[in-house]
Amino acid sequence: MLSCERCLKYAEEKHYCPYCNERLSCCESPPMHVGDGLGWGAEVMFICLNNDCPTFDKGWEHIEEQYGHSGSYRYMLLPGQKKGEIMMVGSKDAFTGCVVDPEALMAQNKRYHAEKEALDQLDASIEAKDIKPALHLLLDEHAALLGREKACDSLYEINDLNCIDPIRNHTFKNIDIEQKVNMTVAEILKANFKKECPYCAEIIKKQAKVCMHCNKDL
Ligand SMILES: [Zn+2]
Numbered sequence: 670m671l672s673c674e675r676c677l678k679y680a681e682e683k684h685y686c687p688y689c690n691e692r693l694s695c696c697e698s699p700p701m702h703v704g705d706g707l708g709w710g711a712e713v714m715f716i717c718l719n720n721d722c723p724t725f726d727k728g729w730e731h732i733e734e735q736y737g738h739s740g741s742y743r744y745m746l747l748p749g750q751k752k753g754e755i756m757m758v759g760s761k762d763a764f765t766g767c768v769v770d771p772e773a774l775m776a777q778n779k780r781y782h783a784e785k786e787a788l789d790q791l792d793a794s795i796e797a798k799d800i801k802p803a804l805h806l807l808l809d810e811h812a813a814l815l816g817r818e819k820a821c822d823s824l825y826e827i828n829d830l831n832c833i834d835p836i837r838n839h840t841f842k843n844i845d846i847e848q849k850v851n852m853t854v855a856e857i858l859k860a861n862f863k864k865e866c867p868y869c870a871e872i873i874k875k876q877a878k879v880c881m882h883c884n885k886d887l
């Protein structure tokens with residue numbers, strides 16, 4: 670997936686098909702084929718995905734007659750070029766799955782920057798006893814594993830019971846992180862002479878015989 674500001678700019682560029690005048694769609698370039706050694710030389714390409722485009726509409730018959738297989742043509746323009754070219758596509762759906770969505774891209778960018786910011790603050794957050802950066806990394810399922818592991822260590826250092834509730838309200842998709850988080854929570858509880866009530870999950874004194882929240886015998 671693209672996540673660069675440059676690609677966002679591409680997605681905003683307006684180019685039009687010389688055959689049907691429809692606006693071209695900004696698509697991620699497919700990975701180059703091993704062996705052809707060339708690739709597209711660009712991260713994105715602008716393609717006319719209009720199914721009523723005469724180039725596409727008439728292409729089926731032409732390819733059938735010429736090559737005896739199924740396919741058609743679409744107009745394609747590479748970034749920075751004035752003139753595009755006609756390329757062969759095997760199906761109607763080719764390239765429709767890789768249209769760059771500026772909104773998704775922007776959301777991705779925002780997430781990435783927030784992750785980076787949290788990571789940058791991690792060391793200082795231990796000194797400041799601020800659990801927010803570590804929690805941000807841990808609760809972001811798209812954040813890099815190394816940073817999330819480091820976040821666990823930070824939480825252990827900060828040793829603040831307030832980090833437990835947000836953690837318990839989150840479903841961890843990565844088993845390694847989940848295990849490390851559980852170990853960290855156990856350490857923090859231990860260091861504070863606390864435990865979680867097995868019935869209501871509230872944090873209570875380690876020695877408690879009755880839970881002060883749900884009144885169950887322990
Ligand atoms: Zn067209």
Ligand SMILES: [Zn+2]
Binds near residue numbers: 866867868870882885
């Ligand atoms: Zn309880």
